[in-house]
Amino acid sequence: MENPEKSFREATAPIAPRIRDLLRALPPQIQTSVSEIRLRAGRPICLWGKGITWFLNHEGVTLRQEQGLCASMEDLQESFREMCSYSIYSHQEQIRTGFLTLQGGHRVGVCGTAVYREGKQTGIRDVSSLNIRIARAVPGCAGALLKRPEILEGGLLLAGPPASGKTTLLRDIAMYLSGGQNSAIHKVTVIDERGEICGVNNGIPAWNSLNCDVLDGFQKVDGILLAVRSMSPEYLICDELGGLGEAQALVQSVNAGAAVIASIHAGSLSELLHRPQTKALLQSGAFQRIALLSRGAPGHIQQLLRAGDLLAQVDRGSFSSFSRSHSGISGVEETA
CATH class of the missing domain: 3.40.50.300 (P-loop containing nucleotide triphosphate hydrolases)
Known part of the structure; x- marks a missing residue:
């Protein structure tokens, strides 16, 4: 049987430490409910699951956007480098199509500024948003x-x-x-x-x-x-x-x-x-x-x-x- 908390820890492993530590301190019922974690530069850190949107802060989570902790550009850059195992070049093909796949099958959507060469999109620079989608097995859902x-x-x-x-x-x-x-x-x-x-x-x-x-x-x-x-x-x-x-x-x-x-x-x-x-x-x-x-x-x-x-x-x-x-x-x- 899959451990939902393990999936959450696995998916949050490459996130910048100051954010990761807050995420891992959340109550188990929140961790197991979250299916997406969105990091946007200069914007509140957003958690989504079961039709509910939460915002991360130092006390846990809140439903009020203005009370959420904002991710910095440094947080995104550090997280992105870790997600690429500090080898962005070797992940260029995935990045070009707008995603990265983490250990455990967790998928990260990547947003930023498109890079074009000779009319063809070849990459993404100035990453401004990351969406971590937590992969979980749901035995019996079929x-x-x-x-x-x-x-x-x-x-x-x-x-x-x-x-x-x-x-x-x-x-x-x-x-x-x-x-x-x-x-x-x-x-x-x-x-x-x-x-x-x-x-x-x-x-x-x-x-x-x-x-x-x-x-x-x-x-x-x-x-x-x-x-x-x-x-x-x-x-x-x-x-x-x-x-x-x-x-x-x-x-x-x-x-x-x-x-x-x-x-x-x-x-x-x-x-x-x-x-x-x-x-x-x-x-x-x-x-x-x-x-x-x-x-x-x-x-x-x-x-x-x-x-x-x-x-x-x-x-x-x-x-x-x-x-x-x-x-x-x-x-x-x-x-x-």
């Missing part, structure tokens, strides 16, 4: 989905807005399939491009119950093709599909007999349907079902759709028949 194992057969695409628990849900599904929790131990390969699903450090995943083959840091197209060629997976799991080229790689996974479980950013069903890559993903044949997530506790499925029906609606440009939202005790009901 329970509603896994009550119906056939939902995973033929592939499942999880669609949801930021902070809807997509990565947490993928992690729990990976644990379930690879750990024999349904009486069968499946061959699972995780393509963990950003290091958030498995939190690999020196080749070892952060969560002991993950018994998967992990392609850590691989771009999804490369990872999918490598997995199909050499790992003979029954299930392929990956986070944040976005490129049109990924749909072509998924076709090969289907041809190899691997079921794909993946996620995609979409704040609503309408947004999903209007994304240019949605049709390509549905046409790949990698997904029989689409699960639309809502913000809140990880694993709450707002709507479950058949990919074939959804593709037909996309082709016709008519989405009205999918406008209903479904929920319930299990959180999973399938649109007829």
Whole structure:
């Protein structure tokens, strides 16, 4: 079982000491509730979790912004250097895309001033904001989905807005399939491009119950093709599909007999349907079902759709028949 306080300590380890010490002095109930820590130069240090925004100060936390302790530019610079293990150059590719991944799979969003060369964004300088997103396993959060194992057969695409628990849900599904929790131990390969699903450090995943083959840091197209060629997976799991080229790689996974479980950013069903890559993903044949997530506790499925029906609606440009939202005790009901 994961220790939530350990995750908090792990995520706060690279933060400048004067801030880190205050964070670690917070009551356990606050530490385990926080999912994001935002450091902004010259602004109050902000903690977010369970729909509540707190501000850090010397007495603990407050709901009043004007009473919060402000982070200095020196705090940000010190934290940023530590997050890069004092080798900013070796992290340039991650920084360019706006994030860093810490040990344990914790992700840091990076804001600052863009650097362009020959019209192409090559980096970020003058870092002014850091958002530490604390990665935690939530054992059993995929329970509603896994009550119906056939939902995973033929592939499942999880669609949801930021902070809807997509990565947490993928992690729990990976644990379930690879750990024999349904009486069968499946061959699972995780393509963990950003290091958030498995939190690999020196080749070892952060969560002991993950018994998967992990392609850590691989771009999804490369990872999918490598997995199909050499790992003979029954299930392929990956986070944040976005490129049109990924749909072509998924076709090969289907041809190899691997079921794909993946996620995609979409704040609503309408947004999903209007994304240019949605049709390509549905046409790949990698997904029989689409699960639309809502913000809140990880694993709450707002709507479950058949990919074939959804593709037909996309082709016709008519989405009205999918406008209903479904929920319930299990959180999973399938649109007829």
